[in-house]
Amino acid sequence: MYTKKVMDHFQNPRNMGEIEDPSGVGTVGNAKCGDIMRIYLDIKDDVIQDVKFKTFGCGAAVATSSMATELVKGKTVIEAMEVTNKAVMEALDGLPRAKVHCSLLAEEALQAALWDYAKKNGIVIEGLEEPKPFEDHEEEEEEEEEEF
Amino acid sequence: MNKKIYLDHAATTPTKPEVVEVMLPYFTEKFGNPSSIYEFSGQNKEAIEEARESVAKAIGANEREIFFTSGGTESDNWAILGIAESYKAKGNHIITTAIEHHAVLHTCEYLEKNGYEVTYLEVDKDGLVNPNDLKEAIKDSTILITIMLANNEVGTIQPIEELGAIAKAAGVLFHTDAVQGVGHIPIDVNAMHIDLLSISGHKLYGPKGIGALYVRKGIKLRSFIHGGGQEKKRRGGTENVPAIVGFGKAIELAIRSMEAESKRQAELRDYLIEQVLERIPHCRLNGHREYRLPNNANFSFEFIEGESLLIMLDMKDICASSGSACTSGSLDPSHVLLGIGLPHEIAHGSLRISLGEQNTKEEMDYLIESLIVIVARLREMSPLYEDYLKKQVKIER
Numbered sequence: 001m002y003t004k005k006v007m008d009h010f011q012n013p014r015n016m017g018e019i020e021d022p023s024g025v026g027t028v029g030n031a032k033c034g035d036i037m038r039i040y041l042d043i044k045d046d047v048i049q050d051v052k053f054k055t056f057g058c059g060a061a062v063a064t065s066s067m068a069t070e071l072v073k074g075k076t077v078i079e080a081m082e083v084t085n086k087a088v089m090e091a092l093d094g095l096p097r098a099k100v101h102c103s104l105l106a107e108e109a110l111q112a113a114l115w116d117y118a119k120k121n122g123i124v125i126e127g128l129e130e131p132k133p134f135e136d137h138e139e140e141e142e143e144e145e146e147e148f
Numbered sequence: 149m150n151k152k153i154y155l156d157h158a159a160t161t162p163t164k165p166e167v168v169e170v171m172l173p174y175f176t177e178k179f180g181n182p183s184s185i186y187e188f189s190g191q192n193k194e195a196i197e198e199a200r201e202s203v204a205k206a207i208g209a210n211e212r213e214i215f216f217t218s219g220g221t222e223s224d225n226w227a228i229l230g231i232a233e234s235y236k237a238k239g240n241h242i243i244t245t246a247i248e249h250h251a252v253l254h255t256c257e258y259l260e261k262n263g264y265e266v267t268y269l270e271v272d273k274d275g276l277v278n279p280n281d282l283k284e285a286i287k288d289s290t291i292l293i294t295i296m297l298a299n300n301e302v303g304t305i306q307p308i309e310e311l312g313a314i315a316k317a318a319g320v321l322f323h324t325d326a327v328q329g330v331g332h333i334p335i336d337v338n339a340m341h342i343d344l345l346s347i348s349g350h351k352l353y354g355p356k357g358i359g360a361l362y363v364r365k366g367i368k369l370r371s372f373i374h375g376g377g378q379e380k381k382r383r384g385g386t387e388n389v390p391a392i393v394g395f396g397k398a399i400e401l402a403i404r405s406m407e408a409e410s411k412r413q414a415e416l417r418d419y420l421i422e423q424v425l426e427r428i429p430h431c432r433l434n435g436h437r438e439y440r441l442p443n444n445a446n447f448s449f450e451f452i453e454g455e456s457l458l459i460m461l462d463m464k465d466i467c468a469s470s471g472s473a474c475t476s477g478s479l480d481p482s483h484v485l486l487g488i489g490l491p492h493e494i495a496h497g498s499l500r501i502s503l504g505e506q507n508t509k510e511e512m513d514y515l516i517e518s519l520i521v522i523v524a525r526l527r528e529m530s531p532l533y534e535d536y537l538k539k540q541v542k543i544e545r
Contacts (some may be wrong), residue, residue, distance in 0.1 A: 012460060016529055024159050027531060031493035032482065034472055038531040054531040058455035062529065077540070 002059060003093040004105045009063035017052040024120065027106050027134045028113025035061045038107040041070065041119055053109070060099035064106040067091050074113060076118070081127055083110060116137050150528055153466045153511050157351075158300050158328060158502035163402060163515055164353045167394045171355065176391035176437030179460075182387050183376065191436075199396025206399045207240075207345060209362050210334035215379045215484035216392050217358035223249040223346035224294075226361055226372040226383075227323045231292045232259050233342070234368040237323070239289030243320075244279055245269045247487040248296050253344075256294075260275060261531075265289070275488050282311055286318045293322050297329040301471055301484040301500055302435030303444025305333065312341030321367065327351055327359075331402030332441055338510050341502035343367055348392065353505070358391035404453030405505075406420040409480075413503045414442035416512055420501065421445050421518045427524055433500065434488060443503040448490060452526040454499045460522040465517060471498040493532070 002010070019025075019040035027078035029036040035057035051073050052066040068088050072080040085103035089095050095103060112131035118124065153160075180189030182196055197211070202212040208420045232242065245257050248269045254268045267285045269277050277295060286293075293315045298305045308324060315322035323344035329335060331352035337345060344367070349358040363369050363382075375384020418439075421433055430450035449457070454472030461468055471482030472495070480486070481495035490498075501515070528535040 007459075010456075011463065013529065018534065031496070031532065033493070034496040036531050038534075054529055054534055055450065056530040056532045057453050059459045061453075062456060 001096055002063070003091045005067075006060060006063040006095065008070075009066040009092065010059045011064055013053075013066040014087065015052050015073065016054065019052050020051060022113075023115025024113040024115070026109050026114070026116055026129060026131060027136075028108040028112050029057070029060065033054065034058065035102060035105055037105050038066045038110040039065065041072075041113045044079065046088040048072050048077070048080055050074050056100065056127075057105075058099070060095055060102040063092060064088050064095070064103045065109065068106040068110050069138065077112055077114060078126055080114060083107070086134065091133065111143065152449070153507075153514065155466060155468045155501045155507065155511075157435070157504035157517065158441075158500065159469060160356065161348045161353045161504055162506075163350070163355050163394065166401065167354055167398045170397045171390040171394040174299075174393055182389060183378070190297075191388075191484060194395050195390065196387055199392045202346065202400040202497060203360050206330060206335070206336055206403045207362060210365065212380075213362050215318040215361050215363060215364055216385050216387065216395075217359045217361055217383060217448070218388075218390075219350070220325065220346050220348035221251040221347075221359075222372075223361040224249070224325055225255050227344040227363075228252065228255045228259070228292065228294055228348060230369040230372055231321055231323070231367075232264055235278065236293040239287075240264045241267070241287055241290045243267045243269065243282065243290060243293045245249050245271060245295055247271050247275060247299055247302075247484045248294070249300055249325055252294055252296070253483070257274075269295075271304075271458065271487055273489050274433075274439075275299055275302045275484070276436060276439065277306055277316055279307060279310050282314050283318075286314075286320060288378060289338060290318070290320050293320050295322075295324060297324045297326040297335070297481070298333065298441050299435065299484060300328050301482055302446045302488060303328075303441040303502075304436045305439045305441060306328070307439075308342070309340045310423055313360075315343075318503050324470050328444075331399060331406060334406070337362060337364070343460065344362075344369075349395040349448060351397060352402040354395045355391045358388055358393070358395045363433040370492075409505060410442040413505075413507070416503055416507060416509060417442060417445050419509065420512050420516065423512075426517060427520055431523075432494075434485060435491070444531040445501045445503075447499050447501075448485075448494045449497045449499065449523050449526075450494060451530045451536060452523060454496055454498050456526055457497070457499055457522060461518065461528070464514075464518045464522075468501075469500045471500065472496045494511050 022040040023043040024041040027038040038054045041053045051069045055065045071083045085107040089103045182192040200211045200214045203214045321343045325346045327348040330347045343364040345362040347360045350356040373384045434446040454470030471485045485495035
C-alpha cells in the first residue's frame with residue numbers, strides 16, 4: 001500500500017522531536033479525524049537552521065511530516081514556501097489516494113509554523129495565509145480522562 | 149520469534165488441513181452436479197446433507213431448517229430483506245442496534261430508503277443492549293428484530309436468550325448474526341428463542357465463500373437468489389459442494405473442541421488484558437469484561453493512532469486490526485467504538501486482538517513486550533501526548 005520511501009520515513013522518521021523556544025511553531029489537524037501535526041522551526045538570518053515535528057496519525061501522516069521537515073531544513077523562508085503537498089508527495093514517490101490529505105496537512109503545518117514566526121517578528125511572507133485555529137478538544141479530554 | 153503471529157481470527161481463520169483434505173475430492177473425481185440423476189452425483193447430495201446435519205447440530209436446529217449461502221453477509225441480507233418482504237402486510241418496522249456488522253446495518257439502511265422504518269437501539273458503554281429498550285421499541289408494526297449475538301470488534305456477547313424471549317412474547321421474529329459466536333460459545337436456537345441465525349464458514353476454520361442461514365420451521369421466507377430448485381427452492385444455484393463439505397467438517401471440529409479451546413483462549417485473553425492494562429498507562433479495554441468472546445481483546449491507547457500501531461506491529465510480524473478511520477477508509481473511526489461512547493480521538497487509537505487455536509502464551513508475552521515499546525514510541529512522536537505531559541507539569545506546579 002505504501003512506497004518504500006513512505007515506509008522508510010515512517011520507520012525512521014527524520015527530525016522527530018521538539019525545539020525549545022522555537023522561532024515558530026504550528027499545529028494543524030483535528031484529533032477527531034485522526035491526524036494532528038506540529039512543526040517547530042528554528043530560524044536565524046532568514047534561514048531554517050533546525051526543524052522538528054510531532055505527529056499523531058497514520059503511517060502516511062508520520063512519513064509526510066518527516067519528509068516535509070527534511071525538505072525545508074537549511075532553506076530560506078521564501079524557499080520553504082515552495083515545499084507544497086505536491087513536493088512532499090513526489091519526494092515520497094507518491095501516496096495512496098485516500099492518504100493525499102496527509103500531505104496537505106504537512107504543508108499546512110509548515111505554513112502554520114512560518115505564520116507563527118512571521119507574526120512574532122512582525123514580517124510579512126508573501127503568499128502565506130493565516131492558518132485555521134487548531135482545536136485541541138482540551139475540555140472534552142479532561143472529562144474523558146476519568147475512564148482511564 | 150521468527151514466524152508470523154496471527155491475531156486477527158475475527159477477520160478470518162486459516163482453513164484447517166483436515167477440512168481441506170475432505171474438500172479436495174469434490175473438486176476433482178467427485179465433481180458431479182448434485183442435481184444430476186446418475187449415481188456418482190447423487191453421492192454429492194448425500195455429502196451436502198451430512199454437512200447440513202453438522203451445521204444443524206451445532207446450533208440445536210433441525211437439518212431441514214439450515215440453508216447454505218455464500219456466507220455471513222448473504223445470510224444477513226437474506227434474513228432481513230426476506231422477512232421485510234414476506235411480512236410487509238403485517239408491518240414495516242424493524243429493530244436493530246447501532247453496533248451491528250455492516251451486512252446488517254447497510255441492509256437496514258437500504259430498507260429505510262424503501263419505505264421501511266428502522267429503530268437502531270443504543271448500547272451501553274460495554275456494548276450491551278438494554279432489554280427494556282428493546283421492549284419499549286416494539287410496536288404493532290414491528291416485523292423483525294435483528295441483534296448480533298457477539299460483536300466482531302469489541303467482543304461483547306448480548307443477552308440473546310432474554311432478548312429472544314422478549315421478541316417471542318411480542319410475537320416478533322428474531323434474527324441474530326452469530327458469525328462471531330458459532331463454534332466459540334454454546335448456542336441453542338430453541339433455548340435462545342432464535343428464529344433466524346446467520347453463520348459463516350471461514351470464521352470457524354472452514355473455507356471462505358460459504359455460510360448458512362437457519363430459518364425456523366414455519367417461517368415464510370422468500371427466495372433471495374432465484375434460480376433452480378436447490379435448497380428446497382429457497383436458494384437457487386448449483387451448490388458449492390467442496391465448500392459445503394468443508395464447512396460441515398469445520399463446524400463439526402469446532403463444536404468438538406469448543407469447550408476446551410474457548411477455555412484455553414479465554415485464559416490467554418485474560419492474561420493479555422491484565423498485562424496490557426497493568427503495564428501500559430492511559431489504556432482501556434473496550435467491550436464487556438465478562439460477557440465477552442473468549443478470543444477477543446480490544447484496547448484503546450490514548451494519544452496514538454491505530455494504523456501506525458498496526459504497521460509497527462506488522463514490522464514485528466504481528467497481524468492484528470484496528471477501528472481507526474485509516475483502516476476503514478473513511479474519516480470516521482468504527483461505528484462500534486463510537487456506539488459504545490468513545491470519543492473520536494480515543495476510538496482512533498484502538499487495537500483488536502482476536503485469538504485462535506494456534507496462539508500460545510509465548511506469543512502473548514511477545515505481543516505485550518512489543519506493545520509496550522511501540523505505544524511508548526508512538527507517544528514520543530505524538531503532539532497530543534506532549535500537550536498532556538505539559539499540562540501535567542503545570543498542574544504539579
